[in-house]
Amino acid sequence: MPRAGLDPAAVVAAGAALADEVGFAHLTMGLLAQRLGVRTPSLYKHVGGQDDLNRRIAALAMSEAADAVGGAVQGYAGRDALAAAARAFRAFVLEHPGRYAATIGVEPADRDDPMAVAARRLLGAFTAVLRGYEIAEPDVDHALRMLRSLCHGFATLQAADGFQWSADIDESFEWLITFADRGLRAVRTGDVSSAAPSP
Amino acid sequence: MPRAGLDPAAVVAAGAALADEVGFAHLTMGLLAQRLGVRTPSLYKHVGGQDDLNRRIAALAMSEAADAVGGAVQGYAGRDALAAAARAFRAFVLEHPGRYAATIGVEPADRDDPMAVAARRLLGAFTAVLRGYEIAEPDVDHALRMLRSLCHGFATLQAADGFQWSADIDESFEWLITFADRGLRAVRTGDVSSAAPSP
DNA sequence: CAGGTTCGGCTAACGCCATTAGCTTTTAGC
DNA sequence: GCTAAAAGCTAATGGCGTTAGCCGAACCTG
Known part of the structure; x- marks a missing residue:
């Protein structure tokens, strides 16, 4: 019996792809093993279990989203940058609904958690968009949260x-x-x- | 052995409360039965199964959210109505994160599905808010989606x-x-x- | 090229969960 | 009070995640 030649990255990538196909809620260890041509317990040689797999998929999704948004913004400013970032984000969520769903409700363990690092990178891409609007410092955080809520809300509502x-x-x-x-x-x-809001 | 005196509504209400406590993902038939002082199979006399339970919790949550937002808006217009609706919606999601989570990803079977009816009622409350802004007809749907994305995105991001x-x-x-x-x-x-957007 | 170690696959088994079948007892209606 | 439906129970099944322990392949060393 020849080896399958798996490694953690391959398992996580296959898991993310499978989640996009069947929906994150239906992603199961057995189904993933079947997809990889391997028995279920073999997966435990590469990932710690379902929870660990989910967290790794979430980190991968965040990282890919950060790349997509960061790349789309390059060379643009102002409205063009905003539009590019928003479209890239929505496109990513619609193309990869399963792995994006993995990011919801996962709170990173510490600041060095790959998920947290990727999340900061995605946030940085949106912060770059705001830079073109020359928003005063105390408003930047609020604007960032507004932007994130808008994109996240629209994309998840459409995906669902x-x-x-x-x-x-x-x-x-x-x-x-x-x-x-x-x-x-x-x-x-x-x-x-x-x-405070105007009276 | 005396009867517990359950009925579908009581089971669904207890399920929603339990989801708020332990998180929707951890809501289990066994846990709910234990909470109700009953064995697991007894629940099947009142609900069709986990999927049916989830849908009923989602319908309950939508209906309660519609009541909360609709009630909060009463007597206000313009900015006051918008603020009241948004605050009521966020407060509901933060107080009942479990049952609200049940509403995500559930698509109603038909137009008469209680979930669909409640969703239309919630949408109606937000439509009433927009009325005060005298928005032209072709923009109303877009504005409604924007408002819903904003509220949903912010509340779910904070809840998570x-x-x-x-x-x-x-x-x-x-x-x-x-x-x-x-x-x-x-x-x-x-x-x-x-x-189309300005050039 | 030989031999040992590590590593990645496997089978077997356990526990938890949702679900169904079938029985018993309470409750409500006549 | 009798009957029938409703509401609880135990027992059993199947699927899933997970762990333990085995065994052969691959790699590294001499």
């Missing part, structure tokens, strides 16, 4: 088929980009302050 | 402990409400159109 009604979804997303762009420019001009 | 860095989260949320309010008012005045 949460938009059931009529209007075209791509059009809605472009509308959303324009909305965010206008809003962020208003932040620079001082229409939205970090202080 | 996705915001790890320093700035105060409540402050970020108020900032986000102000941001959305300004943006929606700009939609009315025509700064954002439903047409």
